[in-house]
Amino acid sequence: MRRFIVIGHEAHTSPDFSLEDIPGTSGRIDVLARCAATSFLLSHGIRKDAELYLVLCGPSSPPKTIRMVGAELKHLNPDERSTTALFLKALRINSIAESNSTPGIYISGMSFERLLGQLQGPFVLLKEDGEDLSKSRIPKDPVFVLSDHLDFREEEEKALMVHDPLVLSLGPRSLHADQCITIVHNELDRREAS
Amino acid sequence: MRRFIVIGHEAHTSPDFSLEDIPGTSGRIDVLARCAATSFLLSHGIRKDAELYLVLCGPSSPPKTIRMVGAELKHLNPDERSTTALFLKALRINSIAESNSTPGIYISGMSFERLLGQLQGPFVLLKEDGEDLSKSRIPKDPVFVLSDHLDFREEEEKALMVHDPLVLSLGPRSLHADQCITIVHNELDRREAS
Numbered sequence: 208m209r210r211f212i213v214i215g216h217e218a219h220t221s222p223d224f225s226l227e228d229i230p231g232t233s234g235r236i237d238v239l240a241r242c243a244a245t246s247f248l249l250s251h252g253i254r255k256d257a258e259l260y261l262v263l264c265g266p267s268s269p270p271k272t273i274r275m276v277g278a279e280l281k282h283l284n285p286d287e288r289s290t291t292a293l294f295l296k297a298l299r300i301n302s303i304a305e306s307n308s309t310p311g312i313y314i315s316g317m318s319f320e321r322l323l324g325q326l327q328g329p330f331v332l333l334k335e336d337g338e339d340l341s342k343s344r345i346p347k348d349p350v351f352v353l354s355d356h357l358d359f360r361e362e363e364e365k366a367l368m369v370h371d372p373l374v375l376s377l378g379p380r381s382l383h384a385d386q387c388i389t390i391v392h393n394e395l396d397r398r399e400a401s
Numbered sequence: 402m403r404r405f406i407v408i409g410h411e412a413h414t415s416p417d418f419s420l421e422d423i424p425g426t427s428g429r430i431d432v433l434a435r436c437a438a439t440s441f442l443l444s445h446g447i448r449k450d451a452e453l454y455l456v457l458c459g460p461s462s463p464p465k466t467i468r469m470v471g472a473e474l475k476h477l478n479p480d481e482r483s484t485t486a487l488f489l490k491a492l493r494i495n496s497i498a499e500s501n502s503t504p505g506i507y508i509s510g511m512s513f514e515r516l517l518g519q520l521q522g523p524f525v526l527l528k529e530d531g532e533d534l535s536k537s538r539i540p541k542d543p544v545f546v547l548s549d550h551l552d553f554r555e556e557e558e559k560a561l562m563v564h565d566p567l568v569l570s571l572g573p574r575s576l577h578a579d580q581c582i583t584i585v586h587n588e589l590d591r592r593e594a595s
Contacts, residue, residue, distance in 0.1 A: 226421075227420075227421065228482075229480060229482070230478065230480045230483070237479070237480045238479070241435075241479070245580060248577060249574055249575060249576060249577075250550075250574075250575035250576055250577055251575060284424065285424075285431070285432070285435070285577060286423060286424045286431045286481060287480060287481050287482070288422075288423070288481075288482070289424070341591070356444075377587065378587050378590045378591050378594070379590050379591065379593075379594035380443055380444075380586075380587075380590050381443060381444035381445060382443060382444055382583075382587075383442060383443075383444055383479065386439060386583045386587075389576075389580045389583045389584060390583060390584060390587050392574075393571065393572050393574075393576075393580075393584050396572045396573050396574045397535070397572050397573065399573075400572070400573035
């Protein structure tokens with residue numbers, strides 16, 4: 208199993224944004240939609256061995272965590288708009304306990320810190336100054352932790368450090384979260400095949 | 402310089418589609434918009450050493466080629482809608498000769514075959530059964546050739562084979578074109594850094 212956590216620092220937690228202007232009205236949920244696409248979509252099919260946790264921290268009722276389960280997902284399309292429409296549907300459910308909104312998509316009031324405690328790890332923090340992923344041992348069933356277009360906050364790094372994560376780098380350039388997920392999958396695909 | 406060609410087999414060549422439903426009305430120009438994002442966008446900045454050629458083959462006046470030049474691009478955002486709006490603007494120009502629509506974006510009536518002749522190569526065809534990219538010599542100033550969500554047509558492969566391309570694979574899974582571009586960039590970034 209490959210798991211990814213992406214923190215959406217300003218991502219709206221209420222279904223108050225417009226599909227006609229996702230970047231401008233949702234607190235950059237477009238970033239999270241692209242992460243969903245690269246987490247799950249192959250050219251023909253869905254990665255059933257992946258799970259994605261999107262931690263939404265924006266207005267008006269943070270935190271919310273959207274959990275996406277590859278083995279259960281149906282009809283995930285690669286475009287941002289249709290994926291964001293699935294998130295909108297999830298955000299219309301107002302419950303602290305986890306609820307299912309559409310096949311393979313769940314929402315809860317889980318915080319980042321509590322999510323870390325629940326998943327237990329082993330966590331991998333992707334940062335520019337980490338050890339090179341391609342030369343590193345990657346633990347079984349890793350949980351990769353990424354940030355959206357904004358840097359991790361101090362308290363988030365602190366919460367993660369409690370769990371003693373591996374800190375890995377994907378190369379010399381600083382990339383978008385969805386690009387990082389693509390590269391991690393490719394590295395793991397190659398290792399599994401060889 | 403890193404160059405990418407992506408063929409949009411059904412991508413509309415007239416500005417007749419809706420930004421409210423890009424996948425459903427444009428012949429999958431959303432695929433090309435995602436390729437533009439991964440061709441050029443870093444976490445903070447634009448890849449100035451990249452060029453992207455999108456060959457549009459759909460209705461109603463094929464072929465059209467949109468050329469994007471990293472060194473000249475301004476205001477390219479990562480979301481599909483704003484990039485597709487730039488393509489719409491380019492498609493409103495009706496000229497066989499190349500014309501500039503917005504900074505770094507050009508459009509012409511160039512066909513895939515003529516484009517290959519103009520670029521000269523060295524071409525790299527990305528296919529599942531190729532040699533592993535990570536273990537291959539990559540020529541200087543490569544031109545990577547990709548297809549959208551549809552397979553290359555026989556006449557396209559034939560036109561490319563005239564130019565004796567390298568045939569490389571990116572790993573064991575079949576990926577989307579935008580994901581392939583991310584992986585190619587990462588491999589070249591690593592090589593340049595080491």
